[in-house]
Amino acid sequence: MSSNDSQLRAEQSGASDDSIQQVHAGLQKQKPEKADGYSMLPLVLLGLMCCAVFFGSIYMAHYSLRFDPLVYNEHANRAKPGATAVVALTRAQLGKKVYDTTCIACHQANGMGVPGQYPPLVASEWATGSEERIIRIVLHGLNGPITVEGKDYNNVMAPLGGALKDEQIANALSYVRASWGNNAPEVTPETVAKVRADTAGRTAFWTSAELLKLP
């Protein structure tokens, strides 16, 4: 506390109202004299303003969620409603279309084939086994007896190598190997192209005996 109590009582003013207004009216129009050549203050303030506006804008853009009146959570999905995005599909997903137009007639939509007529693909040791064999079957067809899941079949599968491209074959086979509980690795178009090149001269159908010699 002040040593002099009378100072604490009636406050004395250090400037008249009139002079306060006049002096400040002058100060408002002129910046302070530059003490040593250059004043940092306006620059620092401008920097602060820019930072506030810049950071504020980023924050606003990030958390306003398009000013959507129905979005109440700042962590909601930021994509526009109805916006479409490119979704990468697996070979198995792409292959369903090929299977549904080409293979489905004999092997059926559920991959179970027709008992006694067309062998099943579900859990089949052929379908989930060697890529080399099944690519060859699709390329050049199959004729004669074949044992699948312990049951004998004797029928003809048409060659599809002329009708389907390498990629379509790879996709269809990948679909078969990944559907209905099958879980075998997908087949790549490069493998199909390699097999097609290896068997370029062949025109006859394959037989199961021939195929079983392959790895």
Added chain:
Amino acid sequence: MNPSAPNARTEQIEIDASARWPVLAFFGSALLWLLLGGVMQLAAAMQLHLPDFLADCAWFTHGRLAPAAQNALVYGWGMNAAFAFGLWLMARLSATTLRHGGWLFVAAKFWNLGVTLGVGGILAGWSTSFELLEMPRFVGLLLLAAYAMIGVWAVTTFSIRNTENVFASQWYLFGAAFWFPWLYAVAQVMLVRTPVRGVIQPVVNAWYVHGLYALWFVPVALAAAYYFIPKILGKPVSNYYLASLGFWWLAVSSAFAGGSRLIGAPVPVWIPTLGIVANMLVVVGVVIVALNLLGTLSGRYAAARASLTLRFILLSVAGFLLAAVMNLALSMRGFAAIVQFTLLDGLRDWLTFYVCFSTAMFGAAYFMLPRLTGREWRFAGLIKLHFGATALGVVLMIVGLAAAGWTQGRLLNDAAVPFADITKALSFWFAYRTVALAVLLLGHLAFLINFVGMACPFNSHGNAPATFRTPPELGLVKGEGHA
């Protein structure tokens, strides 16, 4: 336009004489509300650690007492004090007398009638559910009508000014004179007369509460700080060329900041986001005001300490800066997630209303009232008690509520802690807050006694007449008043 000093002094005496009775009426009612509101606030605070206290009387249950105390303090103390100080300063800086003060007397009666009915209505159980708008429906019109008379006086006093120039304090007072009726009328129409639906209600309420503090109480406090610091130190405001930028920056950005009170609330998320961004922008305005005010004070702290008014103004400036920090901190979503709905959350508005605004009014009163009554303060001891209790109470409240709020927030966010345990853990802090509020109330009581001793017409012979030396012209000392 540039009268010699003795003439200026004579004019000031005329201005003070014209303002005397309206200002004393407003300030006297303000102090009565400060004490009454403080007692209710103290009782409401006691109920949180002594649940039996007044629990059997419906009128004084916590749900009624707490909002009644808040409304008595805000509309009774805060508004009356702001009217008293604002009208006086507007007349002073406009160099014109306060004309037809009798009407202001009538307006003061109507305003206080409205507040009395409002606080009584809340206690009787007729409150609305909106923060700071709890007063019953009919009170709103009465308050607006009374305010119209008071606000018009401030604006007309400004418009018939005898000065060429306008000072920063006048911008803030003039702005606040328009912002309050805008805020209050819009909130009354949208929440009480023809209520808007659904989530718009809390949005309007948050906008009003934030606006009332940031666009009414803060501008009045800043008007006091901008006036008294150069007035008493005799030194121009530093970097004054920035002051108008600070004024506009604060006015525009804080008008949008209300949404930050709704973080996590079920409202469209862009509303709190806008409020948060506005609070980030407010920082620039706060920095400018701090450069102005603290820059002026720098190097003159010894002189500032010698002046009672400036001691209170220093508290007020510190409160302004702390409140800005609290607003920014509570705008951080991570921090708000912990401390929202705790004692720390309540500290934000208390800092603005009490530490920034109320202390500025105390400081202003110590300068203004001896000039209005022409008498000295009667009891020097009570002055010391008032300042000491205020400073101590402010420190106790800030430190205690910050620590208590942080503890409370941590406990509330821990799902393993049962709610009853949190209440038990906090009962110490509730008692602590009661003590801090009691310390503040003691200071207010000292101030009221001193005020009565000075202003009461029947009991003023004990006071020595005050003497004021003629103030010198404000000079620009070389190297001072500049950066």
